Amino acid sequence: xxxxxxxxxxxxxxxxxxxxxxxxxxxxxxxxxxxxxxxxxxxxxxxxxxxxxxxxxxxxxxxxxxxxxxxxxxxxxxxxxxxxxxxxxxxxxxxxxxxxxxxxxxxxxxxxxxxxxxxxxxxxxxxxxxxxxxxxxxxxxxxxxxxxxxxxxxxxxxxxxxxxxxxxxxxxxxx
Numbered sequence: 001x002x003x004x005x006x007x008x009x010x011x012x013x014x015x016x017x018x019x020x021x022x023x024x025x026x027x028x029x030x031x032x033x034x035x036x037x038x039x040x041x042x043x044x045x046x047x048x049x050x051x052x053x054x055x056x057x058x059x060x061x062x063x064x065x066x067x068x069x070x071x072x073x074x075x076x077x078x079x080x081x082x083x084x085x086x087x088x089x090x091x092x093x094x095x096x097x098x099x100x101x102x103x104x105x106x107x108x109x110x111x112x113x114x115x116x117x118x119x120x121x122x123x124x125x126x127x128x129x130x131x132x133x134x135x136x137x138x139x140x141x142x143x144x145x146x147x148x149x150x151x152x153x154x155x156x157x158x159x160x161x162x163x164x165x166x167x168x169x170x171x172x173x174x175x
Contacts (some may be wrong), residue, residue, distance in 0.1 A: 002139050002169040002170040002171060002172050003170070003171045004151070004152070004161070004164065004166055004169075004170060004171075005169045005170075005171055006035050006166045006167075006168050007148070007150060007166075007167050007168055007169055008096045008153075008166060008167040009166050010134040010165045010166055013047075013126075013142075013153060013166070013167065014047070015070045015122075016126075016143065017044070017047050017048055017051050017111075017126075017142065018051045018054070019032040020030075020048060020051070020124060020140055020169065021048060021051030021052045021054065021055045022055050022056075022140055023053060023140055024048075024055070024057070024094065024124065024140055025052060025055035025056055025057050025097060027139075027140075028057075028094060028122060029092045030056065030057040030059075030093060031057075031059065031060065031099060032059050032060075032091075032092045032093070032094045032120075032122075033053075033060050033061075033062060033086075033088060033091040033093050033094070033143055034048070034049060034052075034055065034059045034060065034061045034062070034090065034093075034094050034096055034141065035057070035062050035063070035064050035086055035088065035093055035094070035095050035096065035109070035113060036061060036062075036064070036091065036096045036097075037063075037064055037065075037066055037095060037097040037098075037105060037106075037109055038063050038064065038065040038066070038145075039065070039154070039156070039158070039162070040097065040098040040154050040155045041096050041097045041126075041154060042063075042100045042160075043153050044096060044098050044126045044153060044154055044155050045061065045096045045155035048124070049061055049116040050110075054168050058069065058093070062086030062087075062088070063086065064078065064081065064085060064086060064095075064109055064112065064126065065081065065082040065083055066079050066081055066082065066105050067079070067080045067082055067106060068133075069099045078106050079104045079108040080108075081112060083094050083107070083148075085112050085113070085116055086113075086116070087116070088113045088117065088118040088168070089116060089117035089118070090117060090118075090119050091118055091119055092118070092120045092122075093119075093120065093121045093122070094122050094123070094124055094126070095109050095110065095113065095121065095122070095123040096123075096125075097109070097123070097124075097125050097126075097138075098123050098125065098126050098127065098134070098153070098154050098155045098175075099125060099126065099127045099128075099129065099150060099155060100123075100125040100127070100128045100129065100136075101129045101132070101137040102132060102133040102134060102148070103132035103133060103134035103135065104124055104133060104134050106125070106134075106136045106138070107134045107136040109123075110123065110136065116172060121137050122138075122140070123138045124138060124139065124140035124141070125138040125140070125141050125142065125155070126142040126143065126167075127141075127142060127143050127144075127145050127167065128143070128144050128145070129143040129144075129145050129146070129147055130144075130146070130147060131147060140172050149166065149169065149170065150167050150169060151164065151167070151168055151170060152164030152165070152166050152167050153166065153167050155167070157170060
């Protein structure tokens, strides 16, 4: 049994997502193509897209599904694209991911959209964690966090906790 401990509450996340949209609006073209990395970034990307619209942008959205975690809390090291990559040829692309941890997913996404002919590729993550296995950086980041495993706001532990409106850590408790 695990207990959820809130790391970032709803209002803190909402405020920071709005700030990120303003930062993105100041730096990228208004018609940027947002490519959300699924499944974890779905909720973040939806909120970010709405805030980008409020900031005067007219972004479009596509999705790229990657798999690396399986049923555990640690990346397997192998990042696999699931399904077809979006058409990004000639577009300014903003990759959106929930958490930058090992860097493998973001590096794979950058490679995939780069190979697809994107005119430019930027990345936005809600949470950046230390200790990457792959040298990759986000251009925009919401929060810097420690190494604790986070769930909620679209992220999961073996598919559980995605529905939470907060980002939280899990504390294992004896049954």
